[in-house]
Amino acid sequence: xxxxxxxxxxxxxxxxxxxxxxxxxxxxxxxxxxxxxxxxxxxxxxxxxxxxxxxxxxxxxxxxxxxxxxxxxxxxxxxxxxxxxxxxxxxxxxxxxxxxxxxxxxxxx
Numbered sequence: 001x002x003x004x005x006x007x008x009x010x011x012x013x014x015x016x017x018x019x020x021x022x023x024x025x026x027x028x029x030x031x032x033x034x035x036x037x038x039x040x041x042x043x044x045x046x047x048x049x050x051x052x053x054x055x056x057x058x059x060x061x062x063x064x065x066x067x068x069x070x071x072x073x074x075x076x077x078x079x080x081x082x083x084x085x086x087x088x089x090x091x092x093x094x095x096x097x098x099x100x101x102x103x104x105x106x107x108x109x
Contacts, residue, residue: 001071002086009049009088011058013069016043018062023047025058025086032061053090057083 001012024032037045060067072084
C-alpha cells in the first residue's frame with residue numbers, strides 16, 4: 001500500500017514471516033538492497049521516501065523474493081513480472097491538508 005502525505009511517500013507491505021524486506025524501483029535503478037524497510041508490529045514493513053512529482057514503477061523484495069503491490073496506483077508488466085505503479089501529482093494538483101482545528105470549525109459551522 002502506498003500513501004502520499006505532502007512531500008513524503010509511505011510504502012507499507014504486509015509480510016509477517018519475512019526476515020528482511022527492501023523497496024526497489026526505477027527511482028533507485030532497481031537496486032534491491034539499497035532501500036531497506038523497517039519492520040512494524042503485526043507483520044507490516046514500512047519505508048518513507050521523498051520523491052519528485054511523476055510516475056514510478058516499484059516492487060518489494062522480501063527475503064530475495066519479489067512482490068507486486070496491487071494496492072498501488074495500478075500494475076503493468078515489467079521485465080521480471082508485474083510492476084506496481086506510483087503516481088505523485090505536482091504540488092499544485094495535490095489537495096491541501098487542513099489542520100485538525102480548522103476541520104472542527106468547518107464541521108461545527
